[in-house]
Amino acid sequence: MSSRRVALDAMGGDHAPGTAVDGALLARDEHGVDVVLVGPGDQLHRAMAVRGARRLPVVAASQVVGMAEDPVSGVRAKPSASVRVGARLIAAGEAAALVSAGSTGATLAAALLDIGRLPGVRRPAVAALLPIPAAAGGAVVLVDAGGNADAHPDALAAYARMGDAYARVRGVVAPRVGLLNVGAEPGKGNALARATYALLDGGERFVGNVEPDAVLAGDVDVLITDGFTGNVFLKALEAASHAFGARRLAADGERAAAVLVGIAGEVLVSHGAAGAGQIAAALRTASTVAAGRLSQRIAERLA
Amino acid sequence: MSSRRVALDAMGGDHAPGTAVDGALLARDEHGVDVVLVGPGDQLHRAMAVRGARRLPVVAASQVVGMAEDPVSGVRAKPSASVRVGARLIAAGEAAALVSAGSTGATLAAALLDIGRLPGVRRPAVAALLPIPAAAGGAVVLVDAGGNADAHPDALAAYARMGDAYARVRGVVAPRVGLLNVGAEPGKGNALARATYALLDGGERFVGNVEPDAVLAGDVDVLITDGFTGNVFLKALEAASHAFGARRLAADGERAAAVLVGIAGEVLVSHGAAGAGQIAAALRTASTVAAGRLSQRIAERLA
Numbered sequence: 170m171s172s173r174r175v176a177l178d179a180m181g182g183d184h185a186p187g188t189a190v191d192g193a194l195l196a197r198d199e200h201g202v203d204v205v206l207v208g209p210g211d212q213l214h215r216a217m218a219v220r221g222a223r224r225l226p227v228v229a230a231s232q233v234v235g236m237a238e239d240p241v242s243g244v245r246a247k248p249s250a251s252v253r254v255g256a257r258l259i260a261a262g263e264a265a266a267l268v269s270a271g272s273t274g275a276t277l278a279a280a281l282l283d284i285g286r287l288p289g290v291r292r293p294a295v296a297a298l299l300p301i302p303a304a305a306g307g308a309v310v311l312v313d314a315g316g317n318a319d320a321h322p323d324a325l326a327a328y329a330r331m332g333d334a335y336a337r338v339r340g341v342v343a344p345r346v347g348l349l350n351v352g353a354e355p356g357k358g359n360a361l362a363r364a365t366y367a368l369l370d371g372g373e374r375f376v377g378n379v380e381p382d383a384v385l386a387g388d389v390d391v392l393i394t395d396g397f398t399g400n401v402f403l404k405a406l407e408a409a410s411h412a413f414g415a416r417r418l419a420a421d422g423e424r425a426a427a428v429l430v431g432i433a434g435e436v437l438v439s440h441g442a443a444g445a446g447q448i449a450a451a452l453r454t455a456s457t458v459a460a461g462r463l464s465q466r467i468a469e470r471l472a
Numbered sequence: 473m474s475s476r477r478v479a480l481d482a483m484g485g486d487h488a489p490g491t492a493v494d495g496a497l498l499a500r501d502e503h504g505v506d507v508v509l510v511g512p513g514d515q516l517h518r519a520m521a522v523r524g525a526r527r528l529p530v531v532a533a534s535q536v537v538g539m540a541e542d543p544v545s546g547v548r549a550k551p552s553a554s555v556r557v558g559a560r561l562i563a564a565g566e567a568a569a570l571v572s573a574g575s576t577g578a579t580l581a582a583a584l585l586d587i588g589r590l591p592g593v594r595r596p597a598v599a600a601l602l603p604i605p606a607a608a609g610g611a612v613v614l615v616d617a618g619g620n621a622d623a624h625p626d627a628l629a630a631y632a633r634m635g636d637a638y639a640r641v642r643g644v645v646a647p648r649v650g651l652l653n654v655g656a657e658p659g660k661g662n663a664l665a666r667a668t669y670a671l672l673d674g675g676e677r678f679v680g681n682v683e684p685d686a687v688l689a690g691d692v693d694v695l696i697t698d699g700f701t702g703n704v705f706l707k708a709l710e711a712a713s714h715a716f717g718a719r720r721l722a723a724d725g726e727r728a729a730a731v732l733v734g735i736a737g738e739v740l741v742s743h744g745a746a747g748a749g750q751i752a753a754a755l756r757t758a759s760t761v762a763a764g765r766l767s768q769r770i771a772e773r774l775a
Contacts, residue, residue: 315654318661318662319663349704351618351621351703351704359621359622359699360621360622362700380707380711381704381707381708381710381712382710382711384711385712385714395662396654397661397662398700398701398704400654401652401653401654401701401705401708402704402705402708404684404685405684405704405705405708405709405712406708406712407684407685408684408687409708409712409713410712410716411685412688413716
């Protein structure tokens with residue numbers, strides 16, 4: 170295999186497979202990403218022919234999870250669904266990363282079924298990038314951005330190590346880790362935040378509790394919270410960025426992809442509504458994550 | 473007493489008492505609010521003399537909680553602290569509302585000690601106004617904005633009734649109540665959100681789960697969540713509004729005051745860093761809340 174080949178679930182997302190094909194061609198032609206499409210061969214070849222494009226490799230997947238099906242049970246019931254065939258490419262070492270714009274729950278289910286968890290991980294989390302110009306690397310790694318709505322303090326402590334590994338793969342030398350909270354002082358927050366603080370306290374680059382303004386000011390490179398608060402926080406920033414006319418967060422390509430951390434391989438999710446440019450950006454992020462062998466680094470940090 | 477007289481803790485806030493006096497004069501002169509200052513008489517009379525202002529009434533409070541003291545234990549230890557004397561004006565019916573720019577914890581402690589809770593309320597919450605032009609009344613009532621970091625579903629169900637009462641006092645005829653969540657579908661969210669949804673489901677004006685973008689779009693007039701998530705949400709919007717240059721939320725006068733709901737009287741908190749304009753806005757909001765007899769309406773809704 171190519172050590173950087175990225176598989177794209179061409180049937181995931183609201184505008185599949187057209188947008189997936191456009192995004193994959195863009196990623197190859199503009200950014201040199203080595204992409205393989207996963208989906209029904211005839212449909213994908215036709216889409217490429219219509220576009221007059223030099224063909225991308227295709228791995229056939231005969232099943233599609235329909236719009237009316239529950240995505241998670243659909244994925245479980247269909248071993249030949251494109252996202253599952255893509256996940257097995259990772260498990261077999263035939264691709265180095267998988268991107269899907271299908272539902273996060275479905276992609277997570279496929280990853281758990283066909284790739285599995287890293288040792289010691291109970292449930293994987295979602296690591297998203299918040300584009301914060303003042304942070305090292307121009308982005309803050311947010312873990313958990315929505316994987317586990319209810320989490321224990323030891324899970325959040327693991328997120329700190331996972332987020333640290335991701336920031337390093339992105340080129341940040343000494344990432345500063347902060348705990349999202351309602352005040353900077355120790356002892357602030359809910360029971361989960363206080364217990365997590367106690368676990369992280371004394372860590373070399375743990376900067377303590379951070380409030381939203383400190384996050385936006387670039388005071389941390391990795392931001393830890395439970396998946397409920399993290400998802401509300403992420404969506405609040407996105408909504409505010411829209412409402413206040415800045416569109417900075419929403420338009421940023423990097424936000425187009427989030428990594429499922431805790432899986433024994435590189436799996437990324439993109440928005441269902443992602444356009445070709447965002448799919449291409451997701452494929453680029455996947456390429457970076459694959460080159461840095463993120464899941465292996467996370468396994469080392471958790472060991 | 474005047475049914476609308478508002479007591480101002482003149483010693484609360486970072487710039488007390490100068491800013492408090494300026495804000496009180498502004499509220500009286502520009503908005504016709506009937507204000508009484510609470511604090512050391514000589515200091516307050518001197519501050520008014522320096523400003524050449526027509527005097528405001530003063531109720532003497534001989535003790536001050538110092539900057540170095542823990543505000544909550546300081547308030548407990550000092551029955552003659554200005555915030556406690558102010559709270560007793562409410563309890564005695566000598567003022568209709570109290571505003572303090574001291575710490576929320578200290579003001580809450582004073583309110584609990586000298587006024588007490590409404591029947592059936594375990595712990596009061598903080599009701600803040602998010603200035604959302606598209607919402608009825610131009611603002612969304614957020615409960616809890618930071619009172620109780622850990623809350624039970626039955627507390628959140630009570631917040632819905634408290635927030636409804638507040639929205640009505642502000643003139644909204646049929647407030648729409650939503651639950652802050654990470655997805656619109658029933659079943660979304662953490663254990664607290666799911667259990668709260670079950671309690672609120674079927675309520676006449678309960679619109680269900682709302683994500684941040686729906687909140688900013690004005691889809692609800694009352695937004696319910698636990699105090700941890702609510703405070704992170706509020707601060708995320710404020711930080712984004714600053715970072716994205718809009719300053720709409722941060723500059724809005726109404727946001728200057730939040731109501732402690734669940735107290736058997738009208739008690740409002742303002743920012744420690746509030747300027748005179750924000751103090752004046754807080755006094756105006758207090759006047760509205762007093763005129764609407766919010767705590768009595770809440771008691772009726774909880775009965």
